[in-house]
Amino acid sequence: MRGKRWQIILAGTGGQGLILAGEVLAKAAIFEGKKVIQTQSYGAQTRGGYSQAEVIISDEEIYFPKCDQPNLILALSQVAYDKYKGNVTNDCIILYDQEIVTTNCRENDIGYSFNHRAIELGNTKILNSIALGVVLRICSILKNTSVIKVLKEELPERILELNLEAFNLGYESNN
Amino acid sequence: MSTNSYKNYLKEEHFPHIWCPGCGDGIVLHAYAIALAELGLAPKEVVTVTGIGCWGKSDDYVATHALHGTHGRALAYATGVKLGNPVLTVIALMGDGDAVTIGGNHFIHAARRNIDLTAVVINNFNYGMTGGQYSATTPLKSKTTTSPLGNAEPGFDICSLAEAAGANFVARTTPFHVVSLKNLLKEGIQKKGFSLIEVITPCPTYFGRYNINSSPVANMHWLKDKAVSVSRYQHMTDEDKLQHFAIGTFVNKDRPDFYTMYQQINDCKWEGGR
Amino acid sequence: MKRPVGKQFMQGNEACVFGAIDAGARFYAGYPITPSSEIAELCAKFLPQVGGVFLQMEDELGSMAAVIGASTAGTKAFTATSGPGFTLMQENLGMAIYTEVPCVLVNIQRNGPSTGLATRPAQGDVMQARWGTHGDHPIIVLSPSSVQEFYDLTLRAFNLSEKYSIPVILLSDEVIGHMREDLVIPELEDLVIVNRKLPNKPIKEYRAYQTENDDIPRIAPFGSEYIVHISSSCHDETGFTHSKPQTADQLVRRLHRKIERNQEDIIQVEWFGPRKADVCIIAYGAVSRTAKQVVVDAQEKGLSVNLLRLITHWPFPDEQVKEALSQAKVIIVPEMNLGQVAQEILRLNSLQTPIYSITRIDGEIIMPSEIMSKIEEVIR
Numbered sequence: 001m002r003g004k005r006w007q008i009i010l011a012g013t014g015g016q017g018l019i020l021a022g023e024v025l026a027k028a029a030i031f032e033g034k035k036v037i038q039t040q041s042y043g044a045q046t047r048g049g050y051s052q053a054e055v056i057i058s059d060e061e062i063y064f065p066k067c068d069q070p071n072l073i074l075a076l077s078q079v080a081y082d083k084y085k086g087n088v089t090n091d092c093i094i095l096y097d098q099e100i101v102t103t104n105c106r107e108n109d110i111g112y113s114f115n116h117r118a119i120e121l122g123n124t125k126i127l128n129s130i131a132l133g134v135v136l137r138i139c140s141i142l143k144n145t146s147v148i149k150v151l152k153e154e155l156p157e158r159i160l161e162l163n164l165e166a167f168n169l170g171y172e173s174n175n
Numbered sequence: 176m177s178t179n180s181y182k183n184y185l186k187e188e189h190f191p192h193i194w195c196p197g198c199g200d201g202i203v204l205h206a207y208a209i210a211l212a213e214l215g216l217a218p219k220e221v222v223t224v225t226g227i228g229c230w231g232k233s234d235d236y237v238a239t240h241a242l243h244g245t246h247g248r249a250l251a252y253a254t255g256v257k258l259g260n261p262v263l264t265v266i267a268l269m270g271d272g273d274a275v276t277i278g279g280n281h282f283i284h285a286a287r288r289n290i291d292l293t294a295v296v297i298n299n300f301n302y303g304m305t306g307g308q309y310s311a312t313t314p315l316k317s318k319t320t321t322s323p324l325g326n327a328e329p330g331f332d333i334c335s336l337a338e339a340a341g342a343n344f345v346a347r348t349t350p351f352h353v354v355s356l357k358n359l360l361k362e363g364i365q366k367k368g369f370s371l372i373e374v375i376t377p378c379p380t381y382f383g384r385y386n387i388n389s390s391p392v393a394n395m396h397w398l399k400d401k402a403v404s405v406s407r408y409q410h411m412t413d414e415d416k417l418q419h420f421a422i423g424t425f426v427n428k429d430r431p432d433f434y435t436m437y438q439q440i441n442d443c444k445w446e447g448g449r
Numbered sequence: 450m451k452r453p454v455g456k457q458f459m460q461g462n463e464a465c466v467f468g469a470i471d472a473g474a475r476f477y478a479g480y481p482i483t484p485s486s487e488i489a490e491l492c493a494k495f496l497p498q499v500g501g502v503f504l505q506m507e508d509e510l511g512s513m514a515a516v517i518g519a520s521t522a523g524t525k526a527f528t529a530t531s532g533p534g535f536t537l538m539q540e541n542l543g544m545a546i547y548t549e550v551p552c553v554l555v556n557i558q559r560n561g562p563s564t565g566l567a568t569r570p571a572q573g574d575v576m577q578a579r580w581g582t583h584g585d586h587p588i589i590v591l592s593p594s595s596v597q598e599f600y601d602l603t604l605r606a607f608n609l610s611e612k613y614s615i616p617v618i619l620l621s622d623e624v625i626g627h628m629r630e631d632l633v634i635p636e637l638e639d640l641v642i643v644n645r646k647l648p649n650k651p652i653k654e655y656r657a658y659q660t661e662n663d664d665i666p667r668i669a670p671f672g673s674e675y676i677v678h679i680s681s682s683c684h685d686e687t688g689f690t691h692s693k694p695q696t697a698d699q700l701v702r703r704l705h706r707k708i709e710r711n712q713e714d715i716i717q718v719e720w721f722g723p724r725k726a727d728v729c730i731i732a733y734g735a736v737s738r739t740a741k742q743v744v745v746d747a748q749e750k751g752l753s754v755n756l757l758r759l760i761t762h763w764p765f766p767d768e769q770v771k772e773a774l775s776q777a778k779v780i781i782v783p784e785m786n787l788g789q790v791a792q793e794i795l796r797l798n799s800l801q802t803p804i805y806s807i808t809r810i811d812g813e814i815i816m817p818s819e820i821m822s823k824i825e826e827v828i829r
Contacts, residue, residue, distance in 0.1 A: 036629075038628070038629040038630070064738050064817050065624060065814075219672065239676070241678045243681055244544055251511035252518040254514075255476070258522075260523060263522060284511075434502075446500020
């Protein structure tokens with residue numbers, strides 16, 4: 001066994017802020033004294049192409065830096081869902097945007113209205129913070145207070161409040 | 176500095192030089208040494224940077240610091256030298272091949288950046304060292320060893336190129352006009368920002384032999400006949416212009432040089448390498 | 450610039466910049482290229498803050514030339530690039546080797562050849578790093594496999610470069626360059642910084658390329674009392690062009706000798722897992738991370754597997770690889786290329802130990818399962 005370990009993939013479209021979300025998750029884990037590696041893959045497009053961040057959080061040394069046995073995948077586009085639906089174990093959770101993604105109804109597929117919620121809050125740019133909240137609610141890898149601390153450190157004042165609101169929304173609401 | 180002879184800037188022990196009889200390179204080298212002597216720059220304050228070609232061999236005969244590198248990159252090395260130690264006087268000696276053919280990209284960008292360097296470009300309209308092939312300054316229809324029936328490409332006007340790219344000082348002369356040559360070199364070296372001095376030079380061995388005359392004297396006469404002052408050139412008919420070229424200063428301005436702008440914008444000061 | 454110190458969490462490319470600045474680098478010239486551009490961006494931000502200069506050149510040919518220029522003026526200088534840019538830099542890399550100008554060239558490898566998969570990792574430049582520039586020449590190439598090591602090896606690259614008067618290539622890859630993990634940055638006073646040797650003779654007797662017993666020249670920076678002549682043409686001890694056959698021969702042999710005789714100092718490897726094992730994986734860079742996971746997983750399966758990780762690529766760690774070849778029953782070489790290091794290991798395989806090459810050139814990192822199934826297949 002590889003010890004207690006979380007492998008999380010945040011996948012979607014360039015511009016959704018997923019790499020930044022991965023970084024926040026990773027920094028929160030560092031704050032809790034865990035071992036973390038964050039990597040990313042992206043295409044040639046800065047905006048609009050496929051993009052993903054991978055985060056591994058563990059109590060022990062991490063060697064292989066990529067997610068070869070993911071526990072949770074955030075799929076914010078159809079491409080992201082399709083890329084993983086057939087390649088993961090049954091107990092891997094795929095958290096998808098239910099307004100965008102058509103699923104194969106896997107047992108561990110969980111839908112959430114990410115875009116819809118973001119529009120309700122008045123800004124699609126905070127979609128990544130909502131997603132972080134939902135991810136933390138579904139799998140209690142880290143304390144929500146650790147993520148809030150990192151958000152406060154990393155984000156500029158003018159967008160901090162809205163992002164905290166978004167994170168809390170995701171963390172507290174079911175759907 | 177009372178006895179500051181031009182000889183202090185030359186490695187006379189390395190003479191005789193390699194240039195052909197009738198080549199202008201030796202005259203330009205002499206003028207370069209006199210210019211440095213008259214400016215009172217110590218050899219240790221000057222870095223002479225060269226590339227490849229006949230004029231690219233000139234570093235063999237200079238007593239300043241020198242960097243002789245690959246073909247076309249003289250200005251790129253010079254840029255690094257200047258920013259590695261901004262107190263140095265950095266001068267790139269290049270031929271038309273180095274400066275505007277293989278190294279054309281570095282030439283326009285050094286001028287655009289307006290980095291505080293002096294480029295002394297000897298233009299003999301062909302690659303002399305490798306046997307007289309055409310370069311980016313070889314005029315249309317001229318004969319060279321790679322354009323035996325005439326060149327199908329027009330040549331660059333080096334001064335116009337430097338002017339358009341943004342150089343602070345742009346001038347042209349010839350080794351026939353030795354006094355103006357020395358004076359323009361001094362002016363260019365003193366100018367803060369990018370300076371270009373183009374020296375149109377005979378190559379009796381190749382370009383001259385194929386297009387003018389193989390006699391060194393005839394080539395010198397050709398320079399004398401073809402070169403006219405900027406003001407005279409401006410008043411020529413288009414037809415006459417085709418038969419002549421202008422010598423003198425085309426650009427003399429004081430746009431801030433790259434490193435001055437860089438320090439101003441980044442609010443920084445050079446602190447040395449180590 | 451507030452220098453990061455102590456435990457940090459950052460990207461490989463970021464650690465490289467802090468390593469370079471800590472090593473004393475004050476000049477960077479480069480041309481942006483994925484996946485190395487973060488190095489340029491951070492140099493643009495930080496170098497002026499420490500009294501240095503960042504310059505975005507018109508191309509990689511000029512970038513490498515400007516780096517040489519700055520170093521000859523006495524400023525530690527470096528550049529960063531990826532495959533296509535690395536190819537353009539080969540021209541002046543040769544110049545820097547031949548004229549013995551210290552500098553560091555970082556290559557964040559991406560999939561190729563040509564433009565290839567521009568954002569995807571590869572390890573296809575191992576041989577280009579060794580032989581990319583023409584003519585016989587020595588080179589030092591180091592390969593980090595973690596963010597911590599990217600910082601450490603950047604510092605070491607500058608130190609080796611200054612010590613041996615030779616360009617050093619840091620051969621990393623997209624995975625390590627873009628990966629974020631924690632590292633510890635030491636206090637400035639705890640760092641060992643090496644600076645190039647300066648003249649130790651009176652001006653009249655000084656010859657820039659004259660070497661003593663160590664084969665290493667003492668080249669003064671431009672601007673000092675010691676007038677220096679640096680030439681990309683064949684040169685003698687004075688630095689001036691000299692075209693006698695004997696001069697050409699002696700110069701290149703000395704360049705090789707100064708590296709060969711110091712291999713012990715230059716070559717670094719890491720042994721991971723049991724010191725002796727039936728299966729030895731030889732890997733480097735990102736793929737060595739896969740291999741470490743396999744060594745751990747194998748232990749749990751009761752399989753005897755260890756890893757020889759190459760930290761120094763060139764000069765090649767012949768002795769360490771020979772040791773692996775003599776100890777293991779099977780050698781496995783996973784690489785994100787078509788076997789560039791495996792071929793080098795074959796050269797040393799006088800014992801005819803079975804060598805299995807695992808190759809991947811699709812822009813994806815080799816997975817632990819790929820190596821594990823190979824092990825299970827070959828030890829059966």
